[in-house]
Amino acid sequence: MVAARGQRSTPYSMMNSECPIPLRRTLSYPGDDDRVIRVQNMRFKVNANILRAGSSAFKNIFKSQDSPVVLSGHTAAQFRAFLWAVYAHPLPTAKTLDIPRLCSIAEVSFKYGFDSLKRWSMDGIRTKVNAPNTPLRTAPSETFVRLIRLALLYRDADLSRSIQSKWLTRIHWHDLPPVPAILIADAYDLRHLLCHAYYVHLVDVSALIADGKRLMDDSLLSPTQTLHVFCGYHSLSALWRQLQETPPTFSAHPQCTSHARCQVVWAARWALETGRSWAFAPVDVLCRLLFMERHLEMDELVKSCMTEGCRREALDAIARKRGEVSDNLQHHFDL
Template sequence: MTITQSPVTNPPPTHRRCGSLKYRMFEVDSVLRRVNVAVLCENSTAFRRLVMENADPNMPIVLHGPTARQFDHLLWGLSVDPMPQPPNEEDVERLLDVEELSRRYSIHCLQIRAETTVLAVIAEGTNTAVLSCRTNSLVRMLSITMRVHNKTLFAFLMQMWTWRLHSKELDYILTIRVAQPSHWDHDPQPFLKLLGHAFYAAMMDLEPKLSSGQRIDLDCQLTSSEIVHVLCGYHSLRCWWDQIASKPPAYMHCARCMYPERCSYVWRIRFRWLAEKDRISFPKVDGIRRLQEIHRFLAGDLFLIKNMPETCRHNALQELLKRREHLLKTVHHHFDL
């Protein structure tokens, strides 16, 4: 067991209201901390009650729940004002610990300062510490935005979570566990959609085995019911892509289109040339990336530029984007969620 000095600064004499002793030993996660109890008591009724209930100065006050590291973060929060902006991921976690523990121990002023700082950092939209944070930190930030009913920041975090799943930056197993709508006292639809994208990420990770007919239940972290959802999504999205590839999206012709039938024919043959002939490297079940790749290619296709009026070509490309957006919004249905 180690003993360290608390980072809380010495209080003025007016703060000394928890007995004649200014310092007490706290045992947190089997680690002893020498803490300035006057500061804790002045800011928290919960700590004041703990000190009064543990009156023997020779016995440490045992805290259950937080780790020693989290407790250190709380003490750090009490020693700084204003709350600094977190420049890296470790500092984001420290700030989240301060917000969480100050709320647990009813340190209202500190909780408000930490919460306000967290929301301000998220609102920046460009802070790399937030954009690259771990899944657990993302869950905690999401909880804060829901508690304060900030729909804008909630939507931003959910969107960021979704795209980081597709870029393989976040753990889809953990996301599947925490994104269950029943875990949240909130509108279930956003979490249902996030769950669908987590299963999509799982399906893409397992796609080589699925496409070759191998079993995926061996050495797999997914439960049997989760594997069923992945299989449902795989077969559903295969059928969905075959239907998409065989029938290019219809579009509105512009008023200056002199030959709409030829215009539609040109669009149809170029789309099918890409979609049906496996000229795209992404698997057929990866409709999100396949549609994105087709759009990228056709947007610069000289054959279309030469043979379609500009407005017709723009309308046709927009229809492609609409199909992709529709898939992004409804992907959870493919996994029977």
């Protein structure tokens, strides 16, 4: 079939298996060995020699199956993206492709051991993920789930950490729901992602728990996962009550000559400010501590009645406590 004017002839063709439209002819290559591959309800007419050259898996597939070859484990859309990359010469730079297409190519390339496309697609994904204007700033949860699975599939720990960090940033900003992160992190034992996703979810549902109401997303979580949420509720609530009564301790600055006075002033202002952090959920210890640090840093009485060295030590103690809570969330959720 000759391509119409202004249209490029395609190197492979597709048709719905339920529609008896003849398959379009592939591009001609020396020694062509055209085969039909069926994926879901789509059929693709491909040049078997090109697929054999890039993958030993396809060599075995074409030996063991007559046309049409039936493939599974991926969608027709994924396989179409893969074939596009197989026949693209030269391959474009990764920045011209979106992440979903790169994911499809990487997924199918891994399945069939197409090494050249594995390297190219994963290099493109790394570039996209780590770019200053990364598309992950606006990507949906489904994209993060897909990328996490790919990073684990390719055993790329650095990529996995980068994806998790960007995902958690958006989850903590309540730009994305935490439940999808809980599900994928629990499935693959991604402890840091799991703890912080549980934390944000708990903040979202803590008022319901306090009122004894049914959790909005408990149908998505397993009974065990829901139990972890309740563990976090009781543990973090108790932690905040403890912090209200006892501020983080700080050491006397070497140049301080009246540390006892500094401690009295700090305890008094701490008690006052903890009563003002009511805008945050009682279990939101991280935000409450950040609130305390920022407000006490600007507190004029603290500035005038404490030595500068002790004031800095006290503020640093809040920051350390916040880091300690963040790093040990797994204990609060009994993970």
